[in-house]
Amino acid sequence: MSAIQLETRLIKGRRTLWQNIVRTLKASPNSARFGMIVMLIYALCAIFAPWIAPFPEADTSAKGMLPSSWTHIMGTDQTGHDFFSRLIFAARNTIGIALITALLSFFVGSTLGITAALQRGWFDQGVSRVVDAFLAIPVLIFALMMLSVIGKGVFNLIMILALLDATRVFRLARAVALNAVVMDYVESARLRGEGTRWIVFREIVPNILPPLITEFGLRFCFVFLTIAALSFLGVGIQPPSADWGSMVAENKSLISYGYALPLYPAFAIALLTVAVNLVVDWFLQRTSGLRDGK
Amino acid sequence: MASETKRVKGDVLLEMKGIVIDGKSDDKWNPIIRGVDLTLKRGEVLGLIGESGAGKSTLGLAGMGFARPGCRITSGSIIFDGIDLIAASEEKRRGLWGSRIAYVAQSAAASFNPAHHIIDQTTETALGHGIMPRDKAEADARDLYRRLQLPNPDTIGLRFPHQVSGGQLQRAMTAMAMSCRPDLIIFDEPTTALDVTTQVEVLAAMRDIVEQFNTAAIYITHDLAVVAQMAHRIMVLRYGNLVEEAPTRTMLKQPTQAYTKSLWAVRSLAKKERSSDDIVLDVQNVSASYGNHIKVLDDVSVKIPRGRTVAVVGESGSGKSTLARAITGLLPPSTGKILFNGQALPGALKNRERDTLRRIQMIYQSADTALNPRQKVRDIIGRPLEFYLGLNGADRDRKVVELLESIELDESYIDRLPSEMSGGQKQRVSIARALAANPEVIICDEVTSALDQIVQEEILKLLMKLQADTNVTYLFITHDIATVRAIADEIVVMHKGKVVQQGLKSKVLNPPYPAYTELLLSSVPQMDPDWLTGLLKKRQSAQA
């Protein structure tokens, strides 16, 4: 067989993969499609916030507490921010910070987890015991405590949550990697004399990716909700940055007067987590269904 | 018992007609059973055989009017002793289950509730159907335990399921099924999980008790020799269809269908043994253990001649797989040494040279776990070529195609994932991966036991062909004597971590035997329907 023939076959192989993705998306249930569309809209809002929002993020030129009008679709808050613009800018801050935190925690947690599963011995024992101790403290409580010690601020927030969340990721990554490590194909690679890098990146990682991706979706939701809760409690993202959690907190007194304004940012949070959950749920059913249908 | 009808041997007890059963997979219903008729007379034992996926368990359970979750009986009729089981209410069916139709499952350990005493589970059926009072039911259970030759029949019922052995539990489950003296018992692969020496006792006990009470039975198994001992009549199933049906002796002597004949084939495969004095691998007084516990290998010495097939046989826990791990370096021996081409092999894997690793390859029992599900055949077979021989790009692919040809797969397989191949094809790819390294020794760890009978034969033939072509040495680990007969030159018998015997096939398989070899060999079911009777007679007279 010539190299050209092989090359065409390779490309054909790739195309079927792409076709697979399209086919999978076409077969997705409505709930998952709804989730994906919502996520897409949020992503667009976050990326193009300055172009979409009618007013700048920290603009307070308007009067406070204006009712909704053509200029201010949702009115203004007590300090005179255009509420709608704040809502859009908050997407950028809240989602961005949650995403960075989740990525960081994932990188740290899964690296440690896979290493522990592969090495076993003292490394696994040591890290596992430390993680067990951290797991015994609820994330929100620990985050509150640490923020009071090292002070509020976005950097501190990301670091603390990423560290705490990494312990949860570690547990899962270690468990799924342990399942993969005992497989005969890993032993076979070992017997061949393969190095650690090959075993991790060619034999183990491709096989534990589906549960890890699912977990990433759930971890993102958790981190996102925790940041929202901390901001709501006044120790998360700080003004003048717009953020949904603190927007609820800043305007919460309006509720008693019958204004639904603080419900909007809370709804924005809920809608995104519901959307991510719907997609994750579909993904979970698909991957576990494949395993059963063997 | 509960039945008012007069029980006459020879009357039709169960009549199933045009049975179609669907199973759900990927949200779609696909047929598992495609229109099968089954008739069973009182006191008759019907053997239901077929390979995995043939639908034999599904059909057996349908005989009770039961479909597992995810299955549904879409058409056909099931008449049990005049009662239409499909039309019957759930209440009515439940009244029959346990009392008139009983079920014996494959895994006794999983099918007994861990939370209750064995005797309470044995008598539960009789008590639940209000057939006898507790004291009578318990006395009866003890009687059944005695008839099934369980040790300490008076007290064994007071134990919990996890406190007795697998073979004993399987007999206790038979007692449970027998407690209401049902008209029909469905045996669903009851001895598949047992070791061969344990299997004999369980088979004998089950056969006797079914005979004593004149109970009809459907005996489901994939093992022809087992069904030959148990059944009066045999039905062969494949892909949910009935292939052939005949009385046992007729079926064994004159199978009419090509498929049925092929099921017999592996038994007739027998390689002529060849001796050799050129030793490639010399295991000398090796002991090994996991952690600091009991020795799994105890002073094991084995010589493996070049270009030959040495079969290591033994039951679970005999240490045969551990021997493979010691040779490959996964479990360094605590004492003793292993010579490879006359030179001592370093004990641990990481101390061995790449070229040494290349020379000893391994093939696993289950290709499902031995092939990375995310790699295509190109990479699975190509990696050893790249890793050991430095082949890349088109050279590598050319060699992969060559190897595919040698395992009788065409080049289109190069882009397949393991999930896109059948069990036999996957095992072929495993073989090609081992061959790619151009090894001197291949360790085959139960390579055929996860495969269907016909596929087993093909794989064994392929392995022999490859040996003839390349003069590779096989260390063949198995528990299946038929496979040993088919492929071995020499045999090593292992028991509890020790070597009982090593020698040429003709020597080991013929008397005089050491005691354990005799027990092991005599326990292997033969295709002769009189084998079990004969064996029991022989053992009895030996005891007397």
Added chain:
Amino acid sequence: MHPVLKTVLQRLGLGMITLFAVSIIIFSSLALLPGGYAQNILGQGATPELVKNFNHELGLDRPASVRYVEWITNAVQGDFGNSYSGTTGTIKRSVSAIIAPRLYNTFFLAATAAIVAVPLSLFLGIMAALYRNSWFDRIINSVTLTTIAMPEFFIAYILVYVLAVKLRWFYPNSTVSANTPFLEHLYRVALPALTMTLVIVAHMMRMTRAAIINLLAAPYIEMAQLKGISKSRVILRHALPNAWAPIATVIAFNLAYLVVGVVVVEVVYVYPGIGQMMVDAVSSRDMPVVQACALIFAATYILLNLLADIVSIITNPRLLHPK
């Protein structure tokens, strides 16, 4: 020694070690403070003299190990030291004295929510498992999936908006004091308890459903069915004895979740519990109070998981009846 007793003791010992490790984490996290606590409180302009005095006054100039031993020995006896805020001259406010009434309030709220939520979600979960894939199961499944994804304060404010502001059935704020009569107290925690119940039931019901489905898939359940015994007997005699361990785990997990959930809910309803107190202490950086609250939360969390493990151990037939 009997294996059950041995395993329980081992588990208790492990729980103690975990608690010890957690207390060290809580204590030492304060020592991580860059520049020292005093510098942070007094500002960059503080003279070394001032910092020294401040540290001496709070006992922060002694070695960390000494301070830890002192802190933990007192803490075990219920003494968490004195609050930083409101400490002027000779007037000292004991942390324990501040915490005690608030701990009672939080316990009151959590217990109210748990008493409703636990039986309700077990019932719903078991029903959903028994009638799997029915319309009941599907509706419950999508409702709970949505509820789980929502932040507690969203649910809380919707309830406030509808039930308190629009319908005026409840007060928007759950202010109580030590003198509030029991029934009045119950009425005032109704909204926060309802909020927590909604959140917990969703989680707990899903987990119960999964655990029961897993249990019913066991071969011995199929065997029991095929023995023709009644449906209720299959459930009561064959499923239930093996269900304690998974159910205990589900309950413990969710009660632990509830303990954390009180923080946000208390703030929404301005309910004077330990959660709101911790948030205030975090804002004012009142370290002894923060530490005490964190330790109490963590200890509850560990205790609940410990209880679940012990239930699993003492209902495990393989341990109860060793070979």
